[in-house]
Amino acid sequence: MKSASEEAVNAAREGIMLAKPEQGRLAASVRVWITNAAVLLAFVLLWEATAQYFESPFIPAPSAVLRAAIKLLIQGDVNGHTLWAHTGMSLLRVLAGFIAAAVMGVPLGLLMGLYPGLYRGTRSLIEPLRFIPPLAWIPIALVTLTGFTRYVFIIWLGAFFPIFVATLVGVPRVEILHKNVALVHGASRSWIVRKVVIPSILPDILGGMRVGLGVGWMCIVAAEMIGGESVGLGKLILKYAEMLRMAEIVVGMIIIGLCGLLMNEVLLVIERRLFRWRWEVRL
Amino acid sequence: MKNKIQVAVTQRFNGLTVFDRLQFSVRENEFLCVLGKSGCGKTTLANLMTGLVPATQGGVTIDGEPVNPKRHELAFVFQEPSLWPWRNVRDNVNIGLEIKQVPRDEAGRRLDEMIELVGLQGFENYYPYQISGGMKQRVAIARAFAVDADLILMDEPFAALDAQTRQAMQAEVLRIWERLKHTVVFITHSLEEAIYLAERIIVLSDKPATIKGDFVVEVPRPRDFAHPGFIELRKRLGELIGVW
Ligand SMILES: Nc1ncnc2c1ncn2[C@@H]1O[C@H](COP(=O)(O)OP(=O)(O)OP(=O)(O)O)[C@@H](O)[C@H]1O
Ligand SMILES: [Mg+2]
Numbered sequence: 001m002k003s004a005s006e007e008a009v010n011a012a013r014e015g016i017m018l019a020k021p022e023q024g025r026l027a028a029s030v031r032v033w034i035t036n037a038a039v040l041l042a043f044v045l046l047w048e049a050t051a052q053y054f055e056s057p058f059i060p061a062p063s064a065v066l067r068a069a070i071k072l073l074i075q076g077d078v079n080g081h082t083l084w085a086h087t088g089m090s091l092l093r094v095l096a097g098f099i100a101a102a103v104m105g106v107p108l109g110l111l112m113g114l115y116p117g118l119y120r121g122t123r124s125l126i127e128p129l130r131f132i133p134p135l136a137w138i139p140i141a142l143v144t145l146t147g148f149t150r151y152v153f154i155i156w157l158g159a160f161f162p163i164f165v166a167t168l169v170g171v172p173r174v175e176i177l178h179k180n181v182a183l184v185h186g187a188s189r190s191w192i193v194r195k196v197v198i199p200s201i202l203p204d205i206l207g208g209m210r211v212g213l214g215v216g217w218m219c220i221v222a223a224e225m226i227g228g229e230s231v232g233l234g235k236l237i238l239k240y241a242e243m244l245r246m247a248e249i250v251v252g253m254i255i256i257g258l259c260g261l262l263m264n265e266v267l268l269v270i271e272r273r274l275f276r277w278r279w280e281v282r283l
Numbered sequence: 284m285k286n287k288i289q290v291a292v293t294q295r296f297n298g299l300t301v302f303d304r305l306q307f308s309v310r311e312n313e314f315l316c317v318l319g320k321s322g323c324g325k326t327t328l329a330n331l332m333t334g335l336v337p338a339t340q341g342g343v344t345i346d347g348e349p350v351n352p353k354r355h356e357l358a359f360v361f362q363e364p365s366l367w368p369w370r371n372v373r374d375n376v377n378i379g380l381e382i383k384q385v386p387r388d389e390a391g392r393r394l395d396e397m398i399e400l401v402g403l404q405g406f407e408n409y410y411p412y413q414i415s416g417g418m419k420q421r422v423a424i425a426r427a428f429a430v431d432a433d434l435i436l437m438d439e440p441f442a443a444l445d446a447q448t449r450q451a452m453q454a455e456v457l458r459i460w461e462r463l464k465h466t467v468v469f470i471t472h473s474l475e476e477a478i479y480l481a482e483r484i485i486v487l488s489d490k491p492a493t494i495k496g497d498f499v500v501e502v503p504r505p506r507d508f509a510h511p512g513f514i515e516l517r518k519r520l521g522e523l524i525g526v527w
Contacts, residue, residue: 185358185378
């Protein structure tokens with residue numbers, strides 16, 4: 001008997017070794033890096049060619065954008081704010097709005113998921129709200145809010161619903177069998193929420209957060225359009241738009257894209273750490 | 284041995300009568316197999332016996348009290364894989380102990396014992412996605428036997444395994460049961476599995492299911508498929524049931 005189970009143990013160990021070919025994985029990730037670098041290079045070349053072909057001040061060449069970026073970094077913009085200041089300020093605003101959205105969206109989604117009556121009873125209010133673009137809120141934000149809260153409000157509007165909805169729809173999808181395991185052993189409802197429901201929907205929540213973060217960044221230009229201050233990546237773009245200086249505008253666009261990418265990567269790393277069990281089975 | 288569990292239920296699902304006054308009892312520390320065709324209500328019976336589903340009429344009592352997962356110590360090895368994917372092997376075995384708030388050092392001792400008993404030493408930190416189907420059912424069995432259960436229900440736990448693994452697992456369950464002695468209700472649709480494992484076999488009829496037969500298995504252990512008693516009982520059960 002012992003030997004039979006030992007055999008099974010060994011067989012399973014081998015199975016795991018086969019399933020994790022570390023070297024193959026490394027080679028694959030190198031290939032992904034190379035492909036991405038090649039795609040980026042091709043894009044820049046195409047961009048350069050387009051710029052040279054048109055020779056228009058409205059289509060800045062990559063080199064012009066790079067020069068503008070360096071100048072913004074060192075000397076700053078027309079108001080003397082450097083690119084660092086713009087980036088730092090926008091990051092802070094997006095993070096604040098995003099955190100506010102997560103702090104409210106997750107518990108509210110969980111609550112309404114656990115008590116569907118609450119959701120059904122408030123549906124007629126919540127669902128229409130979800131479809132109003134954050135941009136449409138700008139006039140109201142202008143007259144009711146001041147300073148930092150304006151930015152946070154607009155970004156919160158964009159980030160809240162993806163997080164809230166992901167949490168809300170995750171709850172009823174928790175495996176009944178997983179709940180039954182706990183029920184058979186006599187678990188209380190609150191124990192099941194803590195130990196079954198939350199671990200089950202955590203991947204959904206993180207997914208919702210990544211979407212919410214993206215929407216939050218998309219709202220930054222709108223948010224900074226109404227904020228009075230002259231710092232922020234969105235503001236940078238707006239300022240240079242008035243002067244029709246495309247190179248600086250493109251710098252702002254690229255930095256927004258990079259910030260979004262970086263924050264997304266951070267969330268992905270957290271996701272991979274927390275949900276190794278789930279990540280590894282993905283296709 | 285005294286009767287530990289009394290079942291007397293009628294169960295309907297919007298018009299479909301699954302059990303019509305189904306009655307039987309299980310003795311303390313008995314290994315009872317329930318045989319029945321697919322769809323006759325075996326899983327429903329298991330759900331009733333563990334209090335997961337309330338009976339339409341009647342009910343199940345353990346030691347004279349209506350079954351209640353909070354008061355009784357119950358365990359269930361489900362037909363489908365039921366490990367929590369976010370917990371490793373050891374923490375999966377621990378679920379019942381954790382819910383019943385067994386003190387830490389005692390829980391630790393029992394976990395070690397159970398993991399050794401099912402031969403999963405060295406795999407404590409593996410996650411369900413890293414182990415085979417057979418090993419997953421071993422974990423589920425360890426989880427069930429880890430608590431000092433009044434009743435352990437096993438609902439076709441080996442149906443998804445290949446023949447060889449299945450045999451090894453049957454022998455393993457018997458070994459664990461002989462060592463720890465709990466009341467086990469093992470549901471299956473395999474005659475051989477029932478005869479190999481059970482002290483007593485009850486046979487469910489088609490819906491609405493009632494007890495069609497009740498057999499004490501007297502074949503000596505360890506049981507051999509070629510033993511005349513085994514063959515004889517297999518024949519009698521086969522005739523009773525007809526073609527599966
Ligand atoms: N919640 C439910 N609502 C309606 N009908 C149900 C429900 N649960 C079970 N049934 C019905 O009860 C009958 C018995 O189902 P059950 O799952 O208990 O069968 P089973 O004997 O376990 O079958 P198998 O061997 O295939 O697992 C089936 O006809 C099924 O459709
Ligand atoms: Mg079933």
